[in-house]
Amino acid sequence: MARNLAPKCKQCRREGEKLFLKGEKCFTDKCAIERRNYPPGQHGQKKGRLSDYGGQLREKQKVKKIYGILEKQFRNIYKLADKERGITGDNLLQLLESRLDNVVYHMGFGSSRSEARQIVRHNSILVNGHKVNIPSYLVNVxxxxxxxxxxxxxxRIKSSIETANNRNFPSWIDVNVNEMKGxxxxxxxxxxxxxxxxxxxIIELYSK
Structure with a gap:
């Protein structure tokens, strides 16, 4: 499967904010954003103005990096969001948050979304008692x-869930740390x- 192999810290610097791609490192002073908060490259410290289209494209690229997906998957999720009732933007984010790799990450089973994706692919996750190894699987309420x-x-799973427990879990999930179940x-x-x-x-960009 195609992957974004660009260095993770450079991806954060390109977007000018923490995307939390490196797990525990993102919460320390070793984070690249803390040390060099400007885009990588020899022209990184030069400030330029983005056009409306450039801003829309930059936002889409940022969200794709956060959730670790590429263009085809992202466009398919947008199409699903557009078909659902309600606000398309809210639907889009809810669908991204419902991906199995993202749910596994928020439950603390992986220190980052990329690690959570790997755990899913290695047949280490059960959904309703059945093994699921597809990171894009949409988890239902x-x-x-x-x-x-x-x-x-x-x-790595034990360490990750202990760390997540110390930071508290999101309100939309309920996690039993001892049973490693949520x-x-x-x-x-x-x-x-x-x-x-x-x-x-992002909606403006895809609506053109």
């Missing part, structure tokens, strides 16, 4: 997501999601 018994002793209670409200994302720019 009420679904139970848990670590397979054969993977519960993995040190429930996707509800779709997140827009107010629960990052305010730095301007989904309206």
């Amino acid at each position: 009420g679904d139970a997501v848990e670590i397979d018994k054969n993977a519960k002793n993995q040190l 429930i996707y209670k509800m779709k997140p409200e827009r107010s629960d999601l990052p305010a730095s994302i301007n989904e309206s720019l």
